[in-house]
Amino acid sequence: MSSAGVGIRLVGCAKTFADGTRAVEPIDLEIRAGETVAVLGPSGCGKTTTLRLIAGLEAPDPGGRVLFGDVDVTDLPIERRNVGMVFQSYALFPNMTVSENIAYGLRVRRLPAAAQRERVDEMLAMMQIGELRHRRIDQLSGGQKQRVALARALAVRPRALLLDEPLTALDAKLREGLRVEIDTLLRRLGMTTVYVTHDQAEAMALGDRIVVMSHGRVAQIGGPRDIYFAPASRFVADFVGTMNSLQGTSRDGALEVTGGRLPWRGQSSGEVEVLFRPESVTLVESAEGSLTGRVLSSFFLGDRTRLVVEGVGRAPIIVETAASREFKAGESVYLKIDPHALLVLDR
Amino acid sequence: MPRRSRAFAFQLAFTVLVSAFLIVPVGMSITAGLTANYFQGVKSGLTLRWVGEVWRLYRETIFLSMTIAGTCLALDLALGVPAAYVLVRRQSRLTRLFEEALVLPVAIPGLATALALILTYGVYREFRTSWVFILVGHVLFTLPFMVRSVLAVLSSIDLRTLEESARSLGASFIQRFVGVVLPNCRGGILAGALMVVTLSIGEFNMTWMLHTPLTRTLPVGLADSYASMRLEIGSAYTIVFFVMIIPLLVAMQLLARPRQHAAAEEPES
Numbered sequence: 001m002s003s004a005g006v007g008i009r010l011v012g013c014a015k016t017f018a019d020g021t022r023a024v025e026p027i028d029l030e031i032r033a034g035e036t037v038a039v040l041g042p043s044g045c046g047k048t049t050t051l052r053l054i055a056g057l058e059a060p061d062p063g064g065r066v067l068f069g070d071v072d073v074t075d076l077p078i079e080r081r082n083v084g085m086v087f088q089s090y091a092l093f094p095n096m097t098v099s100e101n102i103a104y105g106l107r108v109r110r111l112p113a114a115a116q117r118e119r120v121d122e123m124l125a126m127m128q129i130g131e132l133r134h135r136r137i138d139q140l141s142g143g144q145k146q147r148v149a150l151a152r153a154l155a156v157r158p159r160a161l162l163l164d165e166p167l168t169a170l171d172a173k174l175r176e177g178l179r180v181e182i183d184t185l186l187r188r189l190g191m192t193t194v195y196v197t198h199d200q201a202e203a204m205a206l207g208d209r210i211v212v213m214s215h216g217r218v219a220q221i222g223g224p225r226d227i228y229f230a231p232a233s234r235f236v237a238d239f240v241g242t243m244n245s246l247q248g249t250s251r252d253g254a255l256e257v258t259g260g261r262l263p264w265r266g267q268s269s270g271e272v273e274v275l276f277r278p279e280s281v282t283l284v285e286s287a288e289g290s291l292t293g294r295v296l297s298s299f300f301l302g303d304r305t306r307l308v309v310e311g312v313g314r315a316p317i318i319v320e321t322a323a324s325r326e327f328k329a330g331e332s333v334y335l336k337i338d339p340h341a342l343l344v345l346d347r
Numbered sequence: 348m349p350r351r352s353r354a355f356a357f358q359l360a361f362t363v364l365v366s367a368f369l370i371v372p373v374g375m376s377i378t379a380g381l382t383a384n385y386f387q388g389v390k391s392g393l394t395l396r397w398v399g400e401v402w403r404l405y406r407e408t409i410f411l412s413m414t415i416a417g418t419c420l421a422l423d424l425a426l427g428v429p430a431a432y433v434l435v436r437r438q439s440r441l442t443r444l445f446e447e448a449l450v451l452p453v454a455i456p457g458l459a460t461a462l463a464l465i466l467t468y469g470v471y472r473e474f475r476t477s478w479v480f481i482l483v484g485h486v487l488f489t490l491p492f493m494v495r496s497v498l499a500v501l502s503s504i505d506l507r508t509l510e511e512s513a514r515s516l517g518a519s520f521i522q523r524f525v526g527v528v529l530p531n532c533r534g535g536i537l538a539g540a541l542m543v544v545t546l547s548i549g550e551f552n553m554t555w556m557l558h559t560p561l562t563r564t565l566p567v568g569l570a571d572s573y574a575s576m577r578l579e580i581g582s583a584y585t586i587v588f589f590v591m592i593i594p595l596l597v598a599m600q601l602l603a604r605p606r607q608h609a610a611a612e613e614p615e616s
Contacts, residue, residue: 057511078514089505091512095530105516108526156516 005192006069006159007033008054013064015049023049025216026064031160033069036186036193038207040200042239046216048164051196055162056081068159084153088165090145092137098148099124099133105156123151126185142170146178150185160192167202179205200240204228212236228277234345237275244281246274246313259312260291263339272344278306278320280341283333290334293317298327309333377589380582397583401572405584408568409591411478415564416547419485423543426486427493428536432528434494435501449494452487457553460487464557478562484553489546493539500535501528534602541599548592565591 010029016022024046031037039047052058053066056078060066066074073081092101102123106116124130127147132140140148146166153161166182167175183206186193197203203210204224212219212227212235220232231237248257248264250272255264266272284290293309296316307327310316312335319335327333380398384391430449434442452460461484469475506528513523529536551566558567565588573581 055515057514078511079517079519082517083515085512085515087508087512089508091505091508093509093513093527093531094504095527095533104513104518104526108513108516108518108522152512152516162515 005033005161005190007031008160008192008194009065009067010050010053010060011065011067013050013053013060013066015046015053015058015064016061022216024053026061027218029211029218029221031192031194033192034190036195036206036208037211038195038197038203038209039211039213040197040203040207040240041213041219042198045213047196047198047213049216050213051162051164051194054160054194055083055085082156082159084156084158084161086146086149086153086161086163086166088168090149090169092140092145092148092152094137096137097133098129098135098137098140101137101148102152102155104152109156119155123155126154127151143174143178146170150182154189154191158191160194161186161189163193163195165197166195167197168199175202182206204240210240212239214239229341231343231345234275237343237345242278242318243275244278244313244317245315246276246317248272248274248313257291257313259293262291262337262342264342265339266342266344275343275345276337276341278318280338281317281319281321282336282338283319283321283323284336285334287334290336293333293335295327295329295331295333297329300326307333309335373589376582376585378582379579380584380586382579385578385582397577397579398586400580401584401587404576404580405565405568405572408563408565409587411562412548412565412591415478415482415485416544418482419489419547420540420543422482422486423490423493424536424540427490427539428497428529428532430490431494431497431501431532431535432524434498435506446494446498450491453491457484457488457550458556460484461553461556476559476561481554481557481562481564484557485547485550488550488553489543492542492546493536496539496542497532497535500532504531506531538599538602541595541602545592545595545599548595549588 008029008031010027012026012028013024014022014026015024027050029050039050041047049058053060053064056066056073056076060074064074065072068081078085093104096104099120102120103116106119111119120133121130124133127150129144129147129151132144132148137145137148149166163182167178170178179202186206195203195206204227207224209221209223210227211221214235220227220236222230222232227236227240231240231243237243246255246257246262248255248262248271250256250264250266250270253264255262255266255272255274262274264272266274291312293311296308296310298308299306304320304322305324305327307319307321308316309319319333378389379385381393381395382389382391383394383396434446464480464484465475468480474480509527509531510523513527518526549566550564551570554564554567555570558564563571569581569584569588572584
C-alpha cells in the first residue's frame with residue numbers, strides 16, 4: 001500500500017470563533033503530495049485549528065479556501081474529504097473491539113464484508129497488533145491505542161493523514177519508540193501527512209518541513225535544518241532548541257562582549273545582539289583569542305556535558321561539550337564561538 | 348476486644364431493628380393477601396383466592412398501567428435521548444435553562460401538575476377521558492429521569508471527539524448517532540428506562556387526579572381496593588404490585604455497576 005496522497009493548499013485561511021477569538025490569522029500554506037509537514041508551536045498558537053481547517057472540522061472565515069490537489073474542498077464536510085485523523089486522546093470507540101474500530105470507516109462506506117476483513121487484517125499486520133484484534137479498548141495500553149488509532153485512520157486509504165499531538169499522552173520512553181515507528185511508516189507509505197506537535201524534537205525528527213506557528217501566524221516554514229540553523233525570528237530561535245544571546249559593541253572588526261572579544265564582520269559599529277547555539281561553542285585550553293567565563297553549573301548527559309557559564313555576556317550562557325572530564329563550579333573555562341554560527345535577529 | 352464487640356453488637360441490633368421495622372409490614376401485607384381469613388390468622392389456611400379476586404376485579408388496571416408505562420418509556424426514549432444529546436453538545440445558557448425547567452415537574456407536587464393539566468386541557472373531553480391524558484402526566488414526571496440518566500453518561504465521555512473521529516472516517520450523522528453515540532450511552536439509557544417504567548407503574552398522586560372511572564391505573568385501583576374491599580383483597584393486590592415492580596428494581600441495582608461486572612467476566616489474555 002503506497003498511495004502518495006494529495007497535495008493540500010490553504011489560501012488566505014483565517015479562523016475566528018463565535019466568541020470573537022481569532023485563532024488563526026489569514027495564512028497561506030502549501031503541503032506537497034507525499035510530504036510530511038510538522039506544524040509546531042506553543043499551545044494556543046493556532047496549530048490545532050489549522051489542522052482542523054485542513055480536516056474540515058472547522059470552516060475558514062469567508063474568503064479562505066482549502067484545496068486538495070486542484071479541487072476546492074472548502075465547503076466539503078470532513079465526512080467527505082477522505083482524510084485519516086488521529087486525535088491526541090485517540091478517540092477510539094469504547095463500544096467496539098480493536099478490529100471493529102479499524103473496520104468502522106470501511107463499514108460506514110459499506111465495503112463488502114470480505115474486503116473489510118482483508119483490509120483489517122492488513123492493517124493489524126502493518127501495525128503489528130494482530131494479537132489485539134479481539135480486545136476491548138479499555139484493555140489497551142497507551143502505545144497500543146496509538147497503533148489502533150493509526151490503523152483505523154489508515155484503513156480507509158485516506159488522501160492525507162492528519163495527526164493532532166499523537167504522542168503527547170504517552171510517556172517519554174514510549175514516545176521515542178513510536179516516533180521512530182511513525183517515521184518509518186510515513187516514509188514507507190509516502191502519505192501526505194500533517195503532524196501537529198508542541199514538541200520541537202518530534203517536529204525535527206518527523207517533518208520533511210516544519211511550519212512554526214505563533215499567535216495564529218506562520219512564523220517560519222522550512223526544513224528542520226533551516227529552522228534550526230537559520231531561524232527567521234527571535235521567536236523561532238527561542239522555541240526550537242536552546243539559543244544563547246550576547247550583547248556586545250562592534251568595533252574594529254570585532255565584537256567586544258563581557259569576557260573578551262569575538263571576530264566580527266557584521267555591522268560596523270554600535271550595540272549588537274548576537275545569538276548562537278550551545279553546540280557552536282568549543283572549549284579551548286588557552287585564554288588567547290577566546291572568551292573567559294566561569295562554570296556556574298554542569299550537567300553530565302553521558303554523551304556530552306552541558307555547562308552553564310557566567311561571565312560571558314550579561315546573562316549566563318549554555319555550552320555543550322563532548323569533553324568527558326568533570327567540571328567544577330567556579331572553574332574558569334575558555335570558549336571559542338564559531339563565527340559562522342553567529343546570528344543577528346530582530347527582536 | 349470487649350468494647351469493640353459490644354459496639355458491633357449494638358450496631359447489628361440497631362440495623363436489624365431498623366430493617367425489621369421496614370420489612371415486617373411488607374411481610375405482613377403479603378401474608379394478609381395469602382391468608383384465607385386475616386382476622387383468624389394463618390391458621391385459617393393459605394389461599395390464592397384473593398389474588399384471583401384481584402385478577403377478576405382489577406386486571407384492567409394492571410393492563411392499563413403496563414400500557415401507560417410502556418408508551419411512556421417509548422416517548423421518553425424518543426424525546427429524552429435526543430434531548431440529552433443536544434444538552435451535552437450545545438451547552439449554552441438556553442440549554443441550561445431547559446435542563447432546569449425539565450426538572451420542575453419533579454419538584455412541583457404531582458397534584459399541582461395534574462390540576463394545571465385539568466384546568467388547561469380538561470375541556471377537550473375526548474382527551475380528558477382517554478388514558479393518553481394520564482400518559483401526558485407520566486411523561487412530564489418521568490422525562491427528567493431519562494434525560495438526567497443519559498446526560499450523566501454522555502457527560503462522562505468525550506463525545507465531541509468520538510463524533511469527530513467517526514466523521515473523519517466518513518460516518519454521516521445518522522451513522523454515528525446509531526453506531527457511536529447510542530451504544531456509548533447504553534448504560535444510561537437502560538438505567539433511565541428502568542427508572543421510568545418503575546416510576547410510571549407506581550405513580551399515584553398525579554394519576555389519582557387525572558384518572559376517570561374508566562382509566563384507572565394499578566395504584567389508583569390499589570387505593571380503591573383499600574378503601575372498599577376486604578383487607579385480604581387489598582393485600583393480594585399489593586402482592587401483584589410487588590411481583591411487577593421488584594424484578595425492575597433488581598435489574599436497576601444490577602445495572603448500577605455494569606463496569607465491574609464486565610471487567611470481572613473478561614478473561615485476561
